[in-house]
Amino acid sequence: MSNPPRGRSYGLTAAACGVFVVAMIGAAFASVPLYSMFCQLTGYGGTPVRADSAPKQALDRTITIRFDGNVANGIGWAFRPEQRQMKVKVGAINEVKFFAENRTNKTSTGTATFNVTPEITGQYFNKIACFCFTSQTLKPGEKIEMPVTFFIDPAIIDNYQSRNVDTITLSYTFFPSSEQTPAPVAAIPAKDAGKSL
16 A cells, blocks of 8 residues: 655645635625625614515504714715604604715715614614615715615514614614715605705
8 A cells, every 4th residue: 555645645735725715715705795684684783674565554552763874984975864763653664864965076975884773673673765775976065865764563562672662773874985886776866955964
């Protein structure tokens, strides 16, 4: 019985290590989008769920929804909700508008991240339409209003950890985006172009 030549075993070991390194790099790049998809599908970590339709019936239970708008450094936008809070019936479809203004002298694109607190309510906060589903591009000085259509899943009252929640905060932060051609979105020019954000 003879041993394989020493050079061949080194080559196999080097190839195996190379495949392992490439697989780990691929896993590292894939983990962020996969985790984001997982959070959006399950509501894990306070991430609201994207819904195609609303429940058939609303409950008598009401919850106060607070709205928060922020911008990251480097985007040069003003961004705020139309109203700071609203009372909603669990299971009813609701709409709130956010306003954005590009305060720079160049066209810029932004992407909004979002979160819901308390975290346990993320799985019950469902968005049907949202500007956060795509990037937004604003020309210099442009102002737009962006609607968000949402509902609170009636299953929130079945979970002992969330049934007594009476206030939920929906928070957005706009970050600069390198994407220059956004997909169509339900954003319309602001009606009150003279109103300061």
